[in-house]
Amino acid sequence: MRVTIKDVAKLAGVAPSTVTRVIQNKSTISDETKKRVREAMVELDYHPNLNARSLVSQSSQVIALVLPIDSDVFYQNPFFPTVLRGITQIASDNDYAIQICTGQNEERRLDNLKQLIYGNRVDGLIFLYSSPNDPLVDFAIKDKFPFLILGKAASPFVSLVDNDxxxxxxxxxxxxxxxxxxxxxxxxxxxxxxxxxxxxxxxxxxxxxxxxxxxxxxxxxxxxxxxxxxxxxxxxxxxxxxxxxxxxxxxxxxxxxxxxxxxxxxxxxxxxxxxxxxxxxxxxxxxINAVELGRESVRTILQIIKDHKEGKTVCYRQLIDHTITKL
The missing domain is CATH 3.40.50.2300 (Response regulator)
Structure with a gap:
């Protein structure tokens, strides 16, 4: 269950409007009150929504690309820049920006993901890797947040875009x-x-x-x-x-x-x-047609985001063809 400003206000013993002013770092709030509110935010694992647009439109127009821990390999492998080319093409066509989510260890990656989701900073997630028993995927499932995996999903109920x-x-x-x-x-x-x-x-x-x-x-x-x-x-x-x-x-x-x-x-x-x-x-x-993998992943996550807003749950499993090329 997501923590709200009201929960923070109750624990800190202040009004919700005071919590908002602390988040905005207003000078009218005393240092003692700021300290109490911030301690309550940490204790409740509360992540404020820093995206003003989302307050009005309920859409950040941002998709997060979740990278594995060993993101060095991600940047070295020519597969991933090619996938990114397809991703950015379709994202740009639909007025979406791309945000990278990564971290030096699993705990940091999960914390960064929570900030993106709880802060309403992104509308959906594309995991650019597939690994069994992934706590970040488990969190997205538990939170019922729109996401897909570029690769094989452990569960038949998780959306994916992949090669066979x-x-x-x-x-x-x-x-x-x-x-x-x-x-x-x-x-x-x-x-x-x-x-x-x-x-x-x-x-x-x-x-x-x-x-x-x-x-x-x-x-x-x-x-x-x-x-x-x-x-x-x-x-x-x-x-x-x-x-x-x-x-x-x-x-x-x-x-x-x-x-x-x-x-x-x-x-x-x-x-x-x-x-x-x-x-x-x-x-x-x-x-493995990586450009099309990237394109289809964005097309699919945009449909998942639309379904989510309409209260629908649909599992999409898209497979992109491969070819053998003799050199």
Missing amino acids: NIKAAFDATEYFIQQNYRKIAFIGGNKELSVSQDRYEGYKEALQKAGIPLDEKLVHFSFGFMLEDNSYQLMESLPLTELDAIMTTDILVAEGVRQYLLEHQLTIPIISFDSIKPRLDIEAYID
């Missing part, structure tokens, strides 16, 4: 199998992310369909922030002389793999996922 990552990875693996490759290594991104799990599942399904046993020695996941460095190190663990091909789930991972092969003068075909033509010399890539 299982099918995309299946197609990528089958691309190599059709060339009679059997020793196909899988190097994924962060194992905690749903996108990595789904692409691994697609890889396994393609092997199973072709009657190729899964070899755990050929499967590795990166970790932490520096995906290129991690994937480079992981190459040391692979039986390279036996490999026919390598599938990576992320272009940053592919960069580390490619660098290792170049330095060791090895030639092994690589396929990866990207949203634009990769600058790497690799065999092929899965174009």
Whole structure:
């Protein structure tokens, strides 16, 4: 239940109008009263509405993009700037601004999210990642606030915009199998992310369909922030002389793999996922159409916001097509 100015006023022993003047930092309020009101705000976890427009229109005309904790990876990966291009196109067309929500740790991110929601500073949220048991998603669900996930949602009742990552990875693996490759290594991104799990599942399904046993020695996941460095190190663990091909789930991972092969003068075909033509010399890539992912995410969240204002609850699950492009 949201805390109101009246709740703060009651705890502080003042009138609601006094709380408003404290929020506005009016000089007519004594320091002692300001201190008492601010302590009540902290105790009740009250976040004031700082957006004047929303008081009149009940709309901030702002959408928040929620980033993961490891936002360094977000800024490094060319997928995300491409998604942002699609997001800003449709947001601008609909007179919406974009706000970034992130933080150095989970607690700070959650607090920042609460400030945006309780302060009526945003109309809706787009989570630019997907992770199981996410407290920020849980909070948005509990608060019944308009949001969607750009990626796989843990609940079938959460709206999402995504690729079919299982099918995309299946197609990528089958691309190599059709060339009679059997020793196909899988190097994924962060194992905690749903996108990595789904692409691994697609890889396994393609092997199973072709009657190729899964070899755990050929499967590795990166970790932490520096995906290129991690994937480079992981190459040391692979039986390279036996490999026919390598599938990576992320272009940053592919960069580390490619660098290792170049330095060791090895030639092994690589396929990866990207949203634009990769600058790497690799065999092929899965174009996940990131610009359209971004566009559709804004179209969908705007519809969710409209539904919310009309008292309707609709679950939207949009899938964007992928293609394989040989380089």
